[in-house]
Amino acid sequence: MAETAGTDNNLGSDSSVPPGKADNVPEWLQQLLSNTGIRVNGPNPWDPQIHDPRFYRRVLQEGSLGAGESYMDGWWDCARLDEFFTRLMSRHLEKEITGKWVAVKHWMMARLVNLQSVSRAFQVGEQHYDVGNDLYQAMLDSTMCYSCGYWHQAEELHQAQRAKLDLACRKMELQTGDKVLDIGCGWGSFAEFAAREYQASVTGVTISKEQQKLARDRCEGLPVDIRLQDYRSLQGKFDKLVSIGMFEHVGQKNYDTYFRKARALMEDEGIFVLHTIGKMESQLGTDPWIHKYIFPNGAIPSLTQISEACEPYFIVEDVHNFGQDYDRTLMSWLENFRAAWPTLKKQYNERFYRMWTYYLQCCAGGFRSRNLQLFQLVLRKPGSALSRYHSPR
Template identity: 40%
Template sequence: MADAALRLTALAQELLGQPLPVRVRAWDGSEAGPPGAPVLVVKHRRALRRLLWKPGELGLARAWVAGELDIDGDLYEALDLMAGLLWERGDGANAKGGLGAVRDPRVRAAAGEFLKLAGPGLPPAPPPEEVRGRSGTRHTKRRDKQAISHHYDVGNDFYALVLGPSMVYSCAYWEDAGTLEGAQRDKLDLVCRKLALKKGDRLLDVGCGWGSMAIHAAREYGARVTGVTLSAEQAAYARKRIADEGLADLIDIRVQDYRDVRDGPYDAISSIGMAEHVGSARYREYADDLYALLKPGGRLLNHQIGRRPERDESAYEIDAFIDAYVFPDGELAPVGRTLSILEDAGFEARDVEALREHYALTLRQWVTNLERDWARAVRLVSPGRARVWRLYMAASALSFERNRIGVNQILAVRPEEDGASRMPLRARVWRADATA
């Protein structure tokens, strides 16, 4: 079989109704497709069997994680070219039934040829990095802890390699800083300023990660911080950093679900990149809990990824690759829905700042860090896990750049009993020359 690439591109065009925008290199060494385009390398016929049994994004993701597919050339360009076949097209009506569920005779014939090219065999087992064995109701405390452990308890050294010295796993703020570390410092300081932190204030940091926000708030503003996380590895790392900084008297790091925090009231609450894990069914509970933990006049800074609204919100589906390999049970909501639920819980929304482009820049920096030290990353986790991260971060960067998703900081206040917010009259300052 010396023409596998030519046969693949012809079959793909028949099945998809359009030519592949990338070049294909098959396991037999053959190539076909647009000259000069990034090359989709199909290293093993097993990748085709994965697509037969799971057409669409999840089948492609399994083949990528297993190392059966690769990209020769610019990964961002390749993903951008294929976006119309993935995120913008969706898995399609045949994803559940496989290619055998296709009714069009011409497409069924092409599917049969695809089956011959894939070769005999049962559906390959998913790569070990895929989440399996989930049961019970989403977003119970037990299941949330398992989901968080899957993503975060993969080794602090690996996260340090990707995130850099700041150890901040959310979008940086690229207003003035020229480095990732400086931009992350500026983001943490922006949060502290929006919360109007001062010496002695009690701050609850929900989803505290490796302790960066807690350390900044305590060291720079004299705040007394309680940080909660469900990741034991994060907590251990954060406690060591805090001890090394000499801030143990100001910061308490707990392995605790935010729903179990009972020692309010707090002067301020920061929730940075955590609310995506809450889930739509639990979001009002999340808002109610944080409202109850704040004193009247206290501020909440909710930093959260949001998706574009769907015309039919009931048709929204969680991204198959992200759910299976990255953030199990994670859900995104439009920023308008988030605002409505926070206000329904009693908060007054005072400011919304969109940071979409900032996250794209941050993700590209993380990809650069990963690719720069790829061999060590593979040793720290596994080849499959490293491939998961490279794909998810690069694809996410493009999603932010193309406005498929965004990220927003919502500053909200729990009003005083008389309705006052105690917020300053001066609005956030915008520079007249501030353009992208």
């Protein structure tokens, strides 16, 4: 992650920040938070504690980008950021503090520019997924799943992730010897699971060099091929397709290309399981802070955007929303990350720690407030409709 990783102290907090609290809370902020249960410098763990009065102007001018960067700079703290964001987003107040001009800029970029073009496709891999395998190995469970677990009958993270992988296999009616394409394979979690547990042959593609390296090591000796490749350049035919946590990087301008390509790659009687974060409303662009520091060029789809884009190519056989499970998944990652920090801090600085914990808790608040969803869709070609699909749920 070019802007935050490593031990470069030039990325650290502003050394001129004065100590203590900034108690003169502006009227506009008090009114904004009046019905949230949030009190600036209040006694509750979800109440933000402001250390630098410059915070208020920064948030007013820059919105969520200013809020996130000022937190990274140590201008404010909050013992339970997850609860802070839950209360904020439950009232949809994140729209009020996005920062009008910053939001317009990102809307215009999403509308006028293909932020997820082939030439830009590898940027998120370089900035986010290549930040360091040591970080992800410490934060994730041993499956190396960096997506929502399925907690229906699980008691801990590893069980939830294996349950999610098995659920996807059952939804695609995976059989021994099936040729499977994993679009956005990450560190090989699904590929390894499907090959070991279902004796499937898996081709996985990723845009991250670090993911490819570790995935190949994890899947050594299995019928698994891990490629560093953009999905648009894929060729061949596969019995089943799966995409877990990758569609968020496709972008609205490429949805038609994505589904058209998936249809061309899938056998006529195939099944495609698509697992993606979703928004309640159809929007262009993404949160400016998330775009800059976490997922550059990301775009969270609504269910309407997904269904409209896949309509010419697929029948939607099943839609499963278990977004509330992502809250628990993110908080488990946060716990693991904090526990590993004494070791990780040898490679990452304090500003990275604040950025990463802010990211995980911000997202947890999004799912806890139900502003964010997790959709698993089962897609089939129209010609396969004569054979009945049975959901394993």
